[in-house]
Structure formats: structure tokens, C-alpha cells
Amino acid sequence: MSGHPSWDVVVAGAGNAALCAACAARQEGARVLVLEKAPRELRGGNTRFTTGAMRFAYSSPEGVLALIPDLSPGERANVEVQPYGQDEFYNDLMRVTEGLADPDLSQLLVAESYPVIRWMTELGVRWELGAFQRAVQSGHRARFHAMIQSKGAGPGLSDQEFGIAEGLGVEIWYDAKLVGLVQDPASGRVVGVRVRRPDGISTLGAGAIVLGTGGFEANRELRVRYMGPKWDEVKVRGSRFDTGEGLMMALELGAQSIGQWSGAHSTPIAAESPDHGSLRLTDLTRRASYVYGLMVNEDAERFADEGEDFWPYTYAKMGSVVQGQPHRAAFQIFDQKGLPWIERAYYATSTPAEGDTIAELAEKLGLDPAKLSRTVDEFNRSIDPGAQANPWIRDGLATRGLEPAKSNWATRIDQPPYVGYPVTGGITFTFGGVKIDRRARVIDTEELPIAGLYAAGELTGGFFHFNYPGASGLTRGSVTGRIAGANAAREALGKPPWTS
């Protein structure tokens, strides 16, 4: 567009997906501008609120260890890398999304998961073995399975990515909100953006645009519009800035909506959590250790299978279940057998209620003592007294004749003092989004790409339905971001499309 300052590629958003896009575009030689709506101190979108973990498929232990060059030889010798091939990742995706995940996008995600982490490593992102892996320390061997974690968790990943982008020469504007996409009236191509900054609104030209503006989880009106009244009141686990404007702009240009628009990643979180993610707490408010105890609602009744699967495969849908309980409230109850297994975040950010009897615990949690005692008795009666759970495997230790069942790790709640944590639902990111193709071009309702428009990260639909396998959100962001950035740059510079 003549008469306006212009860039080859403008990236809207500054989370993991957007910054991967910016770096990939810069590597192709494009002049890249990133528009971050938030002020500098709140930058980074939802990425800062994650654990910084990424799920990926690998074919060899060497391939995994190559990602962590700063492991000492001693550490290296003590890591047991358990296999996690592409088909296992794919099977996990299909299983937890109830078979609804888009096959093309799933194949792309799975196939590109290792290459993109390699690429990030080459760019300078540093990883560690991960604090929340399913089997972290068993005896003296650290077990590695399926996910790698960024140094410094989510804030660390975000800081590293900003540093890398700046080092590559990406220009980043803070307090710069995308308020419009500019289309060429004749061709329909997206040729620029309108940006609101503290000093006013301006128009910028762009060879191609990447939308990396996230979902609409922090927008109450859109939540209720697409997901229903259950989501009017909900705590937002991440960025307050993920309000869906970028997604709405794409829809307005005719982008095709795909995926589960009524669904979101949502987890149980501490009842006392702030309304939006806090940079001090990040994801420490997550309460996903219900697998080692039981969960009741305000009526002191159980309402979910706490042991359906390892928590990384159920936590992202459990928030929605909690959200559906009276007053969006639930209580996680542990005895001294389960307590050693719960995540450290529980201790770090909450003071639990404690009681030497279930009735006393109920009293402190504000529950009916007789009702809670009855629920716990029924639960205990459905389990063999001496049962010992094995948290490292799906041990099949299940309740008998109880509705709902607890399918794994069911042991009696019988060793006082008993401990209870009040929780509520927290929303992480929405699942509905725009359709993209294998080049991350935004596809319209006639199945044609919208020229000049790419999308990456949480506003892309079709990847997740009802649930997702833990730690695949950042992977989706990096995979789509890298592809979107590289292709946007190549389109802007008149080069052939990029395929890995």
C-alpha cells in the first residue's frame, strides 16, 4: 500500500505462536513487525501462564537428548527416554478428542512436532527435563516421556523467544492493538493492518499478515455467545488480553470457522485464584492432582471419574466439569496416602483445610459433615481395604459398583489427617477457530485461501475437541507459527511456499 509505512510481514500477537511466526519470517529475510496489544510488562499472551511444556513425537533417545545439550554426562546416563512415536502422539490426540480432531491438522502437528522443537533449539531456546512429566523421578533414573519443558517454564519460554526475536531484528511494538485488516478492494487480498497505539490509530502496509492473537477466553460476551451461559462467570487462567478480536476480524473477512466453538481447555484451579492469570502465580493455581484423591461438589457428592486417566489426559476437560457444578465449586480431598503425590503448587499457593475426621474436614470446608462422611464411606466401601495405588501406570485399581466410578488409583480415604482444597473452573484457551491449510493460510468458507492472511496458535480451529493431550497447545502454536511465518514471508517476498 502506497503512502503508508510498510513491512513485509506483520504479526499480530506476541505469544509463542506469534513469536515463532515472527522468527521464521525474519529467517526468510522478511522485514517483520510484531504488534503486541499489551504493555511491555504484560507481554507474551498466554505463553507466560503455561508450564512451558511441549509434547512431541520422537524416534530415538539420541534425538531427544540432542535437544538438551547442557545435560552433564552423569545426568545423560541417568535419563531413561521412553518411546513416544508419531503414531502414539496421533493415537493420544484422537483418543482424548473423542475422534474429532482434524486428521490433516493432526498429522501436521504430529509430524512437525520434533522438527519445530529442533528449530527452536537451534534458535537458542533452552530446555530441561520437565517438572511435571508423568514419571519424573523413579528411583534414581529420570524418566522422559512425550514432553520437554522450557527453562524457566512459561515465563522463561516467553522471555527467551522475545530475546531471540529481537536478536534476529524483529521490530516489536507494545501497546499496539490490531483494530482492523485492510483489504484491497479489487483483489480482496489483505494488504495491511490498522493499529491503535497510545498516540492514535494508523494504517500500515504488509506483504502478508499473520494472526497470532489467541482465542476469546478472556472475552465474557464471546464466551457466552459461543459457549453458553455456563461460561459467563469463570476465572481466566491466562492473559486478560485474549479477547478474540483477531479471530472476529478473520471471520468477518469470510474465514471458515472450524473445531469445537463451544469447547475450551479448562482446568480445576484454586478457588481463591484471581479473575485473570497473575504473573506472580502463572499456572501455580492449577489443581490437577485429583487423581490421587477424590472430588466432591458443594452437596458433598462425587461427580466425575477422578482416575479416568493420567492427569495430563483429563485435566483440560475437568475444569468444564467443575464449572458445571453448583456455584462452580468443588473440593479435592486427600488422605495421607494420596498427599505425597500431589503437585507442589498446592503447597506453594494454598493453605488447605485439615481435619482428623472427615466430619471435621467438612466443617472447615463449609460442607455438610454427615453428607461428606456418607460419600467418603460409600467410596471406601467400594474399594479393597489394602489396595496400594501405583501412580506410574494406569493401575486399573477401580471402585466397584460406584457411580461415577474412579477407574484407576482408587484407594480408601482412611489415613488422617485429611486435607481438602476448594477449587473452581478456570478457562485456559478456547478450541473454536479459523480453518488453516498446511501452509497456515486462512481458508474461507468456499475452501479458498484468503490472500495475504495466515493464522497460528490458539485462534486456529480443528486441533482440539472436548480435551487435548497435555502440553500439545504450545506445540500447536510453534508448529503453526513457524509454518505461518515462513510462508507469509515467502509470499511477501515472491518466493515459492515453504514446506518442511
Add this chain to the structure above:
Amino acid sequence: MDVLVCVQAVTHEPPRLVAGDGAPRFERRGRSVLNESDAYAVDTAVFFARRTGGRTTAVTVGPLAAQEVLYLALAKGANEALRVDAAAEPPLEVARALAAVVRRGRYDLVLTGVESSEALASAVGPALAGFLDWPFASAVQSIGVGVHDDHASVMRETGGGGRQQLSLALPAVLCVQSGIGRLSYPPAVRVLQARRQAIQSLAAAELGLEIAAVAPRATEAFAPRRDRDVELLEGSPAEIAVALCERIARARGLA
């Protein structure tokens, strides 16, 4: 009677000719769908396995994208599905991989479709029978076999609309013709249930195979050459009729 049914993923859209660096080649595109005659083979396999109290195992050789067709096989009633993680060509290597799968289990019958709608090579079934040294029939139109039978009675299609009735000792490899029975269309919910099942994959090495990339190298690939022209006549029906008569007359040398 335990039946192994070998299926192949083909693409929904026809391959596109790509003239890149080096030799031109056909690029597969679009989503994976179950090859038509293999779909009939799955239904036939499920029918015989169920009738005789046995199990059906569906197998394909191909990349992760090929897994989609196994979900359909499961939805159609296969009890198990297995993918050999290797390229889906050339046919002899596919047959070698399938033979290794057959040897790992105990199957009374191996079924597959008569041909892939993509390659039209009809090679995998005969090669598989050859590697196994099992009796074989192609273009099978009907199969008769009972629980305690050690032979299958098979009707196959021959040239000129003929039929041939065979009796084959079991185990045998049969390549079924499209239309051998009525095709089942499983309800969408069954397909979704199938997609939630984990599908086992085996690397070629796990089957003791070294699948060599000995695909024949294409020296040339081309779309059909046009030796006639198409002309679109425009105008009112009367003008088009006049123009058409002129063309016919010219072609016959009358004008």
C-alpha cells in the same frame, strides 16, 4: 476362522503432475480414503469371521496418514487394526511387509481388494500369495466357506464375462472384486468410536524387513496428450446451430 484383510489408503482427489527439480512425478493430494475394492474386502472379511466365530484383523502399509482407513475398517467391524510404518509402494515391498505380518499370526484366510484405484497394478495380492506360497485367486466374486472347512469354494471372474469355480485349500489369499457383496456404510458414531482406539504400528525393522527404496524411477510422467481441440460455440441457439452445421460440413469437405 481368523481373517486378515489388507487394505490401502488412496487419495480422494486424483494425483497432480508436478514438474519440479529432477524427474517429473505425480503428487498425491487430498485426504486418505479406503480403496474401493479393499472396502469390499473388509466387509467380506468381517462377514466370514463373524459367521465362523473368528476375528478380523485389518492391516495397511503406509505412513501415518494411512491410519484413517484403518478407523473405517474398525468401524465396519474389524476387531483389530495394524499399520506397518513404511512407504505404500512399490507393490512388491508392500507384499513382502504383508507376508511378514501374516507369518506373525495365524490366519485362515487373507483377503484384499483386486486392485488399487490409484496404481491399477493388481500386484500386491498375487505377490503376497507368492511370498507365502499359498493358494491364490483374483477377481473373486463370491466365496463359500464353513467353520470346519479346509477348502474354500471360490467363484472368480474371467475374461469375456466368464466365470470360474475353484476350490482352494486354506489358508489362501483371495483378491475380491468390487461388488462382491453389499458395501456397508457404518454410522458416523462408529467411526468416531474407532478413531478413539489406539492403532498399533510396526516399523519395518520390527518385522525383520529392510524395505529397500527400490521404487522404479519415473523417467517421464505426463497428463494425457491432447490431439483434438475443443471449441466452445457461443451465441443464440440458432447461431450455434448454424455454426455447428458449418463445422460439420467443413469437416466432411462439403464446404
